[in-house]
Amino acid sequence: MGAAPDHPSIAILVVAGGRGARAGDGPPKQYRSIAGKTLLARTLEGLGAATPEAALKVVIHRDDFNQYQASVAELSPSERARLLPPAFGGATRQDSVRNGLEALAAEGAPDIVLIHDAARPFADAALVARAINSAAIHGAAAPGVALADTIKEIDDTRVVIATPERARLRAVQTPQSFRFDLILKAHRAAAAGGREYTDDAMIAEAAGAKVYIFDGDAANFKLTTQQDFARAMELLKPAAFADLPDIRMGQGYDVHAFGPGDAVFLGGVEIPHSHGLAGHSDADVLSHAITDAILGAIAEGDIGAHFPPSDPQWKGAASSIFLARACELVRARGGAIANVDATIICEAPKIGPHRERIRESLAATMGVDIGRIAIKATTTERLGFTGRQEGMAALAIATVRLP
Structure with missing residues (x-):
């Protein structure tokens, strides 16, 4: 692995092409309003504040362009100015990320890329800084949170076959961070091999990279269900009610x-x-x-x-x-x-x-x-x-x- 640049260029790829069916009836969850702003706008606003030096690019569904425009219109002019043109997603999240990476490569590849879910609006500056530093040092990294519960592995009959050591387990979040050339090459290899993976860290692992797990943040939860939206609303309400x-x-x-x-x-x-x-x-x-x-x-x-x-x-x-x-x-x-x-x-x-x-x-x-x-x-x-x-x-x- 080569030495990292002293001042690496950084891009954040925000994945916002999903349908969010588990969030209930309504538009895709990233375009749902939460305390007066769409989820996507809140995520972009937070990322922009955390990394003033980074360019932001969103991967969206082809059918959502008008909703995307309405969502980013909620941002300030200076925040909108940092947004690169959106990329269009594919059939799976993996396809969508690869499309976003290819678009970044065509526009001038950054040194480091952070890949983040639009449905995680609470990534703060400290978490993002750990992601950037970890990618610069290790090449591939992901935030992980220690588990509070004991985990059991079961077989097809629901009988326990193993109890992994909890201290060695982590629940992985986003933003996951990578040296850009490493993750683009890994995604291209995954596509060529026809393999599907559940996150970008797994894609890097499959390509032979060693993925470093830095400290995640329990507050950086993903909004998936209506209960998650309710929890987020309660966190945002003290400030949001003023609006x-x-x-x-x-x-x-x-x-x-x-x-x-x-x-x-x-x-x-x-x-x-x-x-x-x-x-x-x-x-x-x-x-x-x-x-x-x-x-x-x-x-x-x-x-x-x-x-x-x-x-x-x-x-x-x-x-x-x-x-x-x-x-x-x-x-x-x-x-x-x-x-x-x-x-x-x-x-x-x-x-x-x-x-x-x-x-x-x-x-x-x-x-x-x-x-x-x-x-x-x-x-x-x-x-x-x-x-x-x-x-x-x-x-x-x-x-x-x-x-």
Whole structure:
């Protein structure tokens, strides 16, 4: 390995061509808004601040060019000026990275390249500096985090066959960093051999390079699921709420009569009962009230306008679909759900034993922290239709913040 330049030129290749299916319905996750900015814009903003000397290049899906342009428009003029033209991805992440590397080579190869996932917005300056230094010294490097849990290797019958020594294991993150000529050659060899690898460090290993593992950062987590987005939102909210000054409130109310069945659905949780609730969908009276409250806060009509009961596709549908869609409409406008306060009105079943499961279910569906969801229950002292146990009702208030 030759000596590293005293002042190496650096490029950061940001991989943003995936579809992000595990994040739920909506646009690809890198273009979803989180605390008022798209995930991609937040990642580029953080990388730019961490490495003022580096050029930034994004690899995108061919169908996403307009979304990419809208996302980078959220950056400052000086941040946009550092962006090289985007490269188009391939069928796999490996293909996409190789396309990005080839584009960098054609534009004037840097000495060092960092390859980073667009879905990791929390890579800070210290982590990026370790990546650059490690690549300059070792040629190929990746950040790794020590494991807190014991790992078991199992066979096809789920029987443990080995327990690796935890102290020698690391969970690998990005940015992974390389001498540019080394990783470009390794990617070309992997493509020629028709082999697929799970990360760029493995590609370097397959080409014979020794990959150094430097200290990663547990805060540098990847946003994959709705729960990950909720966690990221909680981290960003203290600062981001200052950018979301438009505070809206909406109310929701729903009623369903009891009918045949042996359980009711509340907030996505199935609760045993002597009757079910009658309705076109799963008749989740709580989810319906919360959905209407969120839609009301952003003046987007009501649940029937988006999911009409006359449409047969919603017959028996899980109401979590409706609630998740309302939350996605908030995020699409760059907003955030600050809290939901809901009351279930019924004589039976008892809600108390199920309250925490309901809150957990709603938090997962909505992509918010459970601490932002309050669920209460009351009776009407046997007055009215709920008192006569003819049905259930729910009231909800949602507070939403928008740019």
